[in-house]
Amino acid sequence: MKRTFITLVIATILPLSVSAQNVPGAHFLENWDQDGNGAVTLAEAEQRRADVFLSFDANDDGTLDTEEYAMFDEARANDMAGSDAGNGMKRVQEGMTLTFNDIDADGSVSQAEFLARTADWLALIDRNGDGSITAQDFGPASN
Numbered sequence: 001m002k003r004t005f006i007t008l009v010i011a012t013i014l015p016l017s018v019s020a021q022n023v024p025g026a027h028f029l030e031n032w033d034q035d036g037n038g039a040v041t042l043a044e045a046e047q048r049r050a051d052v053f054l055s056f057d058a059n060d061d062g063t064l065d066t067e068e069y070a071m072f073d074e075a076r077a078n079d080m081a082g083s084d085a086g087n088g089m090k091r092v093q094e095g096m097t098l099t100f101n102d103i104d105a106d107g108s109v110s111q112a113e114f115l116a117r118t119a120d121w122l123a124l125i126d127r128n129g130d131g132s133i134t135a136q137d138f139g140p141a142s143n
């Protein structure tokens with residue numbers, strides 16, 4: 001009962017915290033910064049990408065085929081609708097595409113391919129080159 005109440009309160013409060021939505025990359029960090037220290041490390045990125053891969057590998061064969069990848073593309077498009085689609089998020093999205101991850105260009109992405117691209121993906125987003133992804137890697141270049 002108490003828990004239900006708290007959930008309701010949170011649901012009521014969150015839409016009001018518009019400022020959090022305006023922090024560059026907030027939506028990304030929310031999802032990827034697992035220990036909440038404000039920086040997504042390579043280890044965190046790899047772990048999360050492994051989770052993402054598993055959740056879209058519908059038939060559990062260790063490969064995202066064209067059909068599964070289409071679902072993945074659609075989920076990302078939905079996730080991005082109405083959130084901060086700034087220049088940083090474009091780089092995030094680019095690193096999630098089939099083209100980016102299909103290293104051997106056979107039209108599907110194996111788990112090994114997907115994870116092997118994590119470092120390149122992080123480097124793509126890591127604008128200030130400090131080796132992790134923080135709010136500073138998003139938003140206006142003056143950050």
Ligand SMILES: [Ca+2]
Binds near residue numbers: 035037041
């Ligand atoms: Ca972290």
Ligand SMILES: [Ca+2]
Binds near residue numbers: 102104107
């Ligand atoms: Ca492939």
Ligand SMILES: [Ca+2]
Binds near residue numbers: 127128131132133134
């Ligand atoms: Ca960085």
